[in-house]
Amino acid sequence: MSDTNNPFEADTNPEFDYSTYTLDEMLDAYESIDKTVFPVRAEALRKLILLRQSAISSTKYDKGEILSVAKVKFHGRGNEYFAIWIVNLLLSIVTLGIYSAWATVRTHRYFYSNTEIAGHRLYYLAEPMQILRGRIIAVLLLAGYLIISNFSPVAGLIVILFIALLTPFVICLGVRFRMRMMAYRNVRFNFKMRFGRAFFIFLFLPLVALCTFYLAMPWVLKKIDEFLYENMEYGNKNFIPELAASEYYVAAIISGVIAGIGMLIIGFSVAIMMGVGEFDPESMSAGYMFTMFIVAFMYILIIVAATSYYKAHIRNHVYNNTKIEGVASFESNVEFIPLMVLNATNYGLLIFTLGLAIPWVKVRTARFYAEATTVTVLVGINEVVAENENQDSAVADEVIGAFNIDISIG
Amino acid sequence: MLVVEGKLFTYGATNCQIITVKLSASGTLCYANSADETVKYKHEELTISAKLGSIPREIILPNKTLIVMNSDPLLDQWLSAGKEDVSHWENSPKAVIVSVIAVPVTLYFIFAILIPQMTVVFAPYVPDVFVELSSRHTMAAMDETVLNPSEADLGKTAVLEKQWYSLLTNMDLDHEKYNILFRDTDMIGPNAFALPNGTIVFTDQLLELVDYDEDILTAIFMHEIGHVENHHSMRLISQTLATSIAITYIFGDVSGFFDFFASVSNTIATNQFTQKLEWEADEFALQQLKITGADPVSFARGMKKFSEYAERGNSLFTKDIEKIVSSHPLTNERISNALKFAGVSESAFAEMEAEIQQKKDAVKTSELDKSGSELPQ
Numbered sequence: 078m079s080d081t082n083n084p085f086e087a088d089t090n091p092e093f094d095y096s097t098y099t100l101d102e103m104l105d106a107y108e109s110i111d112k113t114v115f116p117v118r119a120e121a122l123r124k125l126i127l128l129r130q131s132a133i134s135s136t137k138y139d140k141g142e143i144l145s146v147a148k149v150k151f152h153g154r155g156n157e158y159f160a161i162w163i164v165n166l167l168l169s170i171v172t173l174g175i176y177s178a179w180a181t182v183r184t185h186r187y188f189y190s191n192t193e194i195a196g197h198r199l200y201y202l203a204e205p206m207q208i209l210r211g212r213i214i215a216v217l218l219l220a221g222y223l224i225i226s227n228f229s230p231v232a233g234l235i236v237i238l239f240i241a242l243l244t245p246f247v248i249c250l251g252v253r254f255r256m257r258m259m260a261y262r263n264v265r266f267n268f269k270m271r272f273g274r275a276f277f278i279f280l281f282l283p284l285v286a287l288c289t290f291y292l293a294m295p296w297v298l299k300k301i302d303e304f305l306y307e308n309m310e311y312g313n314k315n316f317i318p319e320l321a322a323s324e325y326y327v328a329a330i331i332s333g334v335i336a337g338i339g340m341l342i343i344g345f346s347v348a349i350m351m352g353v354g355e356f357d358p359e360s361m362s363a364g365y366m367f368t369m370f371i372v373a374f375m376y377i378l379i380i381v382a383a384t385s386y387y388k389a390h391i392r393n394h395v396y397n398n399t400k401i402e403g404v405a406s407f408e409s410n411v412e413f414i415p416l417m418v419l420n421a422t423n424y425g426l427l428i429f430t431l432g433l434a435i436p437w438v439k440v441r442t443a444r445f446y447a448e449a450t451t452v453t454v455l456v457g458i459n460e461v462v463a464e465n466e467n468q469d470s471a472v473a474d475e476v477i478g479a480f481n482i483d484i485s486i487g
Numbered sequence: 488m489l490v491v492e493g494k495l496f497t498y499g500a501t502n503c504q505i506i507t508v509k510l511s512a513s514g515t516l517c518y519a520n521s522a523d524e525t526v527k528y529k530h531e532e533l534t535i536s537a538k539l540g541s542i543p544r545e546i547i548l549p550n551k552t553l554i555v556m557n558s559d560p561l562l563d564q565w566l567s568a569g570k571e572d573v574s575h576w577e578n579s580p581k582a583v584i585v586s587v588i589a590v591p592v593t594l595y596f597i598f599a600i601l602i603p604q605m606t607v608v609f610a611p612y613v614p615d616v617f618v619e620l621s622s623r624h625t626m627a628a629m630d631e632t633v634l635n636p637s638e639a640d641l642g643k644t645a646v647l648e649k650q651w652y653s654l655l656t657n658m659d660l661d662h663e664k665y666n667i668l669f670r671d672t673d674m675i676g677p678n679a680f681a682l683p684n685g686t687i688v689f690t691d692q693l694l695e696l697v698d699y700d701e702d703i704l705t706a707i708f709m710h711e712i713g714h715v716e717n718h719h720s721m722r723l724i725s726q727t728l729a730t731s732i733a734i735t736y737i738f739g740d741v742s743g744f745f746d747f748f749a750s751v752s753n754t755i756a757t758n759q760f761t762q763k764l765e766w767e768a769d770e771f772a773l774q775q776l777k778i779t780g781a782d783p784v785s786f787a788r789g790m791k792k793f794s795e796y797a798e799r800g801n802s803l804f805t806k807d808i809e810k811i812v813s814s815h816p817l818t819n820e821r822i823s824n825a826l827k828f829a830g831v832s833e834s835a836f837a838e839m840e841a842e843i844q845q846k847k848d849a850v851k852t853s854e855l856d857k858s859g860s861e862l863p864q
Contacts, residue, residue: 102505157540161577167586168573170593174733183539183573190542197494197503198543198555220728227724229624262503263496263553312501433587463499 100129100145102196144454145195151447153191155437161187162436178209188443189259195454202265203258245275256309264312264463271308278304295325302395311401312461318399328390332383339379347372378421385417396450403457411449419445488512489565491556498551508554510565516546518554535566538574597733603760606725610718618721622684630670637669639691643699644669650701651708654779660716661685667708669694677796681711683720697792698847702785706772710786713771719764726760769821773828787825787836788843794818 103126112119129145165180182205189201226233240247253268260266278301286294299322306318347368389411396409423442426434489510494503495518506518514530534547538558544566546554556562576582637644648667655662664685672678677693687708697703714720769786776783797818826836 102503105505152542153540160583161540163586163590164573164576164582167590167593170590170597179573183537186536186539187542190539200545219731223728223731224724227621227728229621230628231624262501264499264501459502461501 100126100143103129142455142457144456144458146451146453147195149447149450149452150193151191151440151444152193153187153440153443155440158187158440159436174212175209178212179205181205181208185258188439192443192447194261194452197262200260201258202260203254242280245279246272248279249275252305261311262458262461264461267310267464269308269310274304295329296322298391299325302391306395306399310464311404312463314402314404314457314461316399316401318395320395320398324394325391328387328394331390332387335386336379336383339375339382343372343375343379346375377424381420381424382417385420386413389413389416404455404461405458406453406455408451408453409449410451411446416445489561491559491562493518493554493556496553496555498553506554508556510562514568530568537572538563538567540574540577598730599759602726602729602733603722603763605729606722609725610721613718613721618683621720622682622686625682626686626688633674634670634672634688634690636671637691638671639669639694640699644694647699647701647704651705654705654708655712657779658712658775660712665712665715677793679707679711681714681720683715683718685715687711687715696796697789700785700788702782703789703792705781706776706783706786706789709772709775710768712775713768714764716771717764717767719768723761723764765821766824769824773825777828783825783829784831784836784839787822787829787831788840790818790822790825791840794822 103122107119107122107126110119110122129147161183165176165183169175169177169180182201182203185201185203189199192199222233222236225236249268249270249272253270256266256268258265282297282300286292286297299320303318303320306316306320309316390413392411393409396407400406419442423438426438491508491510493506493508495506496503504521506520508516508518510516515527516530516533517525517527520526528548532549536545538544541558543555543557544562546556546566548554651667652662652665655665666684666686668686668688669691670688671691675690677690677696679687679689679693681687689704689707693707694704772786773783776786823833826833831839
């Protein structure tokens with residue numbers, strides 16, 4: 078290795094990043110590193126090992142079981158992603174949407190591959206042609222639906238009912254496509270298809286919620302999350318969620334209280350403003366506009382506050398009580414106020430830049446959630462093997478994937 | 488030679504092995520495997536993931552082994568082997584600046600020019616059977632929901648019908664498809680609308696609003712014919728269709744709360760389009776009124792009635808907002824447009840209005856007097 082081109086030959090780069098290594102890899106590296114040639118790096122590595130070991134000692138697992146305990150890291154940068162986003166958007170437009178399949182793949186790859194868990198990145202595996210095929214069929218279906226509903230409202234209604242009946246299939250296929258297109262350490266995730274159960278969860282339970290005047294809704298939402306997580310797999314290992322309906326009730330009630338207090342504040346302030354400014358709509362139309370603007374702004378803020386609380390509470394509960402059998406457990410500590418500030422500023426950015434801030438909004442959101450998540454990886458991960466990778470590229474999978482149905486997972 | 492550290496995964500397993508990869512200028516990749524044997528591959532045997540930002544580079548060997556290496560300019564250069572791809576543009580400030588300017592321009596071109604133009608070209612070719620079917624279904628659905636049988640003065644509506652059908656026969660169009668209907672409504676107020684097959688519906692509330700004024704109603708009738716003759720329904724449908732599809736297609740991967748922005752821009756685009764269609768129908772009505780020898784000012788008078796009616800209802804609505812979100816052009820602009828066409832000044836129009844009102848009042852008082860005198864003293 079005498080080549081002068083070798084960027085790693087000399088010890089000139091003390092920032093060489095060992096933090097992406099697991100504890101075992103660090104120990105290996107520390108053993109094999111020539112400490113007289115690379116003193117700076119060896120010292121940095123020693124410090125990292127000590128930090129990692131103390132982090133591991135604070136968890137509930139046996140030391141022998143744990144490979145690493147680390148926060149999820151997001152390496153994406155807003156400026157970098159903006160350049161990617163805008164160039165791909167232009168290409169999508171000038172190709173009348175054909176390129177959008179490639180753009181979608183690049184976007185997903187950017188976010189997956191910049192997400193680092195215990196020293197390894199996630200990977201996005203879908204091929205642009207898969208997405209394009211699905212998207213063309215999706216557009217044809219959408220056009221068909223729009224045409225039918227425009228020509229005959231009754232036929233449109235029948236189509237909607239039909240779609241509603243298909244919802245459980247659609248959700249399962251969508252989740253499966255997303256999970257199968259994601260890999261970590263060379264092994265794919267998966268989602269088991271259980272259509273019978275899906276019908277019960279996505280069609281019958283919402284009816285139950287309706288019949289109980291939504292009193293059962295938090296319980297139904299818990300059942301939905303449970304169904305989604307318990308059918309996820311990483312290679313040949315299952316996800317095991319242990320969720321509690323009580324947490325969903327607590328989250329719903331507190332969000333409701335936040336919304337209620339917010340609405341009271343709006344009511345009072347409108348009343349006060351009405352009282353102060355004499356309300357003659359003809360002469361004060363600018364003032365009236367301003368008031369309406371403030372009210373609308375406060376209204377959005379309250380919605381953001383209530384949904385942020387719910388999201389933070391539920392995400393923390395789900396992550397803290399879900400593990401992958403013998404492979405990993407998760408910890409989430411999303412805090413209500415920072416999440417609310419994030420969401421509110423995101424809306425602000427989007428509105429004031431007319432959408433140009435989308436890349437920064439997506440990057441800062443991804444970073445926020447990454448920083449709030451810790452993953453404990455167990456030694457069992459080394460035994461995970463891929464389930465037989467039968468590439469059944471079922472068209473339905475792709476169509477649903479291309480529709481990009483987003484069900485909030487976490 | 489370039490020496491890079493990499494992570495090696497054998498096919499289908501999570502086990503990671505840290506290796507030192509040597510990349511030679513001649514295009515070979517080699518590393519020492521777990522048995523310490525040197526393994527060699529040529530550049531063309533490798534499946535290399537495209538460069539994207541600074542994410543790690545992935546290489547898949549012919550035996551499906553995966554090697555992951557941190558992105559680095561020298562490594563990227565070796566992997567690209569002189570070929571350029573999209574990442575070249577993504578890294579070029581010039582391309583980014585061009586895109587920032589070109590994205591809004593091309594979007595404007597597609598949504599404001601291309602799609603509306605396409606609808607003009609394609610709308611006349613929509614098969615009649617679809618037009619007939621959609622109109623019948625729509626009318627049936629409206630009769631079921633918002634419309635009731637007319638309770639208007641049959642004598643007066645019969646006069647209107649007779650006049651309009653004779654007017655139609657004198658116009659240069661397919662007059663047989665037209666069908667005039669009167670309906671009562673609680674929901675949609677004073678209004679008239681046309682279905683693409685030539686069905687034109689007047690609400691009782693509109694007849695009452697304009698006091699069965701034949702001139703005004705004829706002007707409105709012409710406006711509705713304008714919608715039918717210019718295939719406005721079909722153009723609106725294809726516009727909505729094309730816009731929704733374009734938005735889904737171009738912004739396909741923009742999900743979640745960005746949907747909100749997509750739907751808002753869709754609504755604004757559609758409403759701007761319908762405003763344009765209203766102007767076209769207005770223009771048609773004014774032209775036809777002139778050709779058939781009627782006074783185009785009647786159209787302005789009809790609009791005036793609408794604006795008075797609207798002011799009674801929602802005076803708080805701010806005009807600027809209305810201009811953007813409303814599907815109809817501002818009534819005042821439409822009145823001035825009609826007056827300009829007729830060559831009548833605003834003040835002369837006001838005088839005419841007062842005069843007509845006076846005449847009507849006179850007729851009413853004389854009718855009242857008549858009925859009063861018939862009462863037994």
